[in-house]
Amino acid sequence: MRVITLTMNQLKRLSYVTCLIMFLALLGGAVVTKTGSGLECGNEWPLCHGKLIPAYTVGSMIEYTHRLFSGLAGLLSLASMYAFWRYARERKDLLAYALLTLIFVVVQGGMGALAVTKPQSAAVMALHMGFSLIAFASSVMLALGAKRRESADSDPAAGNYTVSRSFRNLTWITALYSYVVVYIGAYVSHTDSQGGCSGWPLCNGEFIPELSGGVAVVFVHRIAAALLFVLVAVLGHLAFWRHKNLPELRALGLAAVLLCLMQVLSGAAVVHTLYNERLYIFAALSHIVLIAGLFGVLCYMSVRVWQMSRTETQAAGLTVSSVSLASSDE
Template identity: 30%
Template sequence: MQLSSMLQLGLTGLLAACLPLSMVWMSSDPNKYRKLVWVTVFLTFDLIVFGAFTRLTDSGLGCPDWPGCYGAANPFLAHAEIVAAETLMPTGPVTVVKAWIEMIHRYLAMGIGVLIMALMATAWRQWRKTRRAEYAPALPTMLFVFVLVQGAFGAWTVTLKLQPVIVTIHLLLGMGLLSMLVWLGARQNRASALAHGRFTAPAAAAPAAAPATLGRLALAAAVVLAVQIALGGWVSTNYATLACTDFPLCNGKLVPEMDFEHGFHLWRELGKTAAGHYLPFSALTAIHWVHRNFAFVVLAVLGLAAWRARTHPGVARHARGIGIVLAVQAATGIATVYLNFPLTIAVLHNAGAALLVLMVTMLNYKIKYPSGPVLQASHHQ
């Protein structure tokens, strides 16, 4: 890719970040840093949902190179190459529409990268000036490193031709990035509330501390959710969504014929076994069946966590939200099978997973750091 095209691409990423940065700068909110954190959370959630749309519309190779499109900064400049590829394979991975979907996804990712750099720079500057806990720079710096790793996996997603393990890790990193940003946002909310005296005094706050069992249950919910997202990503990246066409049975059987060895061999090409043969249908069935049945574990653990947290001060609202989203997730998962994989419902199912990540992260933060004593500068949450 030529230097001029790289510069144009970088400028596009900066432009993608200009609108949210301008909104934050011109807002009436006196805490611009906190505002920027939550704007970045919102856009990261959108990026995950749009990433699901990119994957589900088979647009991941809409531009078969990286970071540009046929060496150009945008599909307009690569129009001739894209049209030529589409003419050869009208239903193939490269079409004009798919190229734009893929590049919009990349532009949004670059914009979020710029926002995270702004968060890190602001945190370091304010930390040096004030030493206030809400500006502790460790987490924003981790976010910057994390987004660099995520960008690398985005590149490998294309260069390794949608290899399932790479695409699944790319999804998990996206969810991890969202969780870290939400944790940072929760920290800013708490610091703001403390500064404005909206929390109870330390002596009164002590009885409100969550029991240890609830903390462990919330952590277990986060772990179980991460496993299920990995399994869901493995289903999606292996195109195993319709390997079972009925529910609650799978192809008419409680335990259908399954090939776990090939289905869960991680390092292999898309649609192939490790030996290079076509992946048998029984392997796809195993992938789908495991994700479907682990969903019952998710429902049990997250449901129990939400039930236990429903009466605890400070987290009852999040507990109710988790319960509602769990129910919607179960409905969209079943509907995806019964309605033969409609795109809208599949995207909603992915959005629900991201929303659960957001809510479970908030639940864990508020249990770990309940309303109470003023934060000390040495606490780097």
């Protein structure tokens, strides 16, 4: 009987495929929301109007394609979890990423099914988007982590660099806050508040509009997004200019700044194309894709700075131990 084993390079490719399918599932969910196709298959799940293959209407095909990719994402996340557990069990970080991917793809899939069979509030639907984003971010961390592990195996010195605790904390705060901004943005979409503020950067021609109804929701999202850009800009500046011995961290910081900048511009495009259906969908999908990429980069960056700061702590502990031993020898 032939025993099948997977190399680290093969596991890395599996993580790439999982990440790609997870991205398509996330994008499909956004298309469903923006085109209002959520109930094109009726209140049935997993069937569509009682059929395995739905009628060939645009709405039902959009909804069913999203279900197909979501199911495939679940199967691949399960396969990744098993593969990394079976063939890379010593890689605790990769196992954690794979487990998070599996957990959140199941959670968001269950919430998606509930959204079809039973009406859900806008707050719950926004949370569904948030869980989908965490599932995608986890798959991004798995892919980047597998790639880094392969590089680290060929370059043992790659893990010897450290970062300060304050930089680590700033990275964590930025990542957590980005999730809050995403949730508020999803809430804007699910409450149909996009038209609350006409114009950009002003809201209905005012710096501070009358805060009521959809206007308040959109304005809060804009302020939150502006603060996120400031945090990401500071984080990227520190990563790029104060950690010149850490090319990986510099690349992550630069990627975060560029993604955040494009995300802000795509948000402006959403406002200006609100009454042009074709351009609006393109702008809205671009907005979601960019924030998904930004959140994935920030999540992975948060893990990496934690690993680097832990290395710093361990190094400090070894130094103290060495000094103590030296003193005792004297």
